[in-house]
Amino acid sequence: MAGPQCCAHPPTLNPSVGAGHVEKVGGLDTYVSGSPDSKLAILLVSDVYGYEAPNLRKLADKIAAAGFYAVVPDFFYGDPFAPDNAERPIKVWLKDHGMHKGFEDAKPVIEALNSKGVSAIGAVGFCWGAKVVVELGKSSAFIKAAVLCHPSFVTVDDFKEFKVPISILGAETDQLSPPALLKQFEELLASKSEVDSFVKIFPKVAHGWTVRYDVEDEAAVKSAEEAHGNLLEWFAKYVK
Template identity: 35%
Template sequence: MASNPPGKCCTTGFKHEGTPTGKVVKVAGKWDAYVASPPADKAHKDVAILYIPDIFGIWQNSQLLADQFASDGYYTMVIDILNGDPLTLDQFGTVDLPKYIEQGSTGDNPHNPPAIDPIVKAAIKALKEEHGVKKIGSVGYCFGAKYLARQFHKGAGIDVGFFAHPSFVSEDELAAICGPLSIAAAETDSIFPVDMRYKSEEILKKTALPYQINLFSGVTHGFAVRCDLSDRVQKFAKEQAYCQAVAWFNQYLL
């Protein structure tokens, strides 16, 4: 593994304040997606960001982040990889994560590669065919990073990637990426610990592709999406991780 499977830290965090300004649409007539459009005078032509979320899916924090990417000129789509079955913050400590991933909350709605890969592929297809997008940058937060990696190979449609505190990414998936990848990591993270960061660096060196790994002190797994914004250290790290992603896309996607 280049990062460990999701753990309890994947189900903790804080809901952020704000009013999302995007809208919910259907992808392939089946799956929900939240889309945020940039102002016409700032829009980057022919590119978009595919946001692959953590196990909280489409919720307040992911919507606000999508709106922020849109404010920086990127048409952004948050795809519901959980098929209407996200976890909520109040489920911390009550969910059997391995069981949830294999069966979902209802027992018949799995959240594993056979179930999620087609959803991500449909989102890529929709961006290209329905929105005329020629190049796709993708962000994968925690659980979503694995599914970014799985569609970040030649011919799959993702051109540039950004992970924040990735989980469940295999070494083979990371080695197979086909474009520039930036990673934001937390100092304290049992899912993406020091040895796996170093292993990921070794793998990325061998790809001979542009890569970046930024380490943020004073924060834990999940900080880039659901940190405590009343804590100055956490707030700064979250904001800088976002800036890292935008700078990466500005450099390699435009």
């Protein structure tokens, strides 16, 4: 299921970008932004390009400015996907960086946040990260709300066990989660009266648009910012 769109428009990684800083959280190098005294945290789970992507860190800073403690762990241990490495195409890279391992690695991060006094955690996943967030959302013990942005590897069956409020933000042009699949997600979630859900398909954008947009493209920035606003509204409603 990892197609060309999964890796399109790679960001220029920058370890020093952002208003926050990197520290160890739950054993992982993690970009953190916002007040460490906040009782509300948002876990951002990146796409295959990892936690040094500038637009991702910019979004973490925006989430922090809304009053949350934003944490972006390096689930790839310094080994994000490198599209120019012909010896490790995406399918080979994924063998070393499976989503289930990401889910297991997220647990100590959540434990570390809880141990420092955080009372509620939300999680947003992008592409690869969406599958990790889906696994977290199958138990209300981990997170209180979830947002998926242009998910990869997520299936209808994943939502049968889902336990927390979920917002799914998808693209009109997306081979990994096309609108028809998102409609199936929406129908299944609508049948679960105990789980609040929201599904939105953004027109004229492609997979990856929320964090891999061109900052010089006014329309792309506007679409990304609309999605960012939607996810902040969701977390403001359910992570409190």
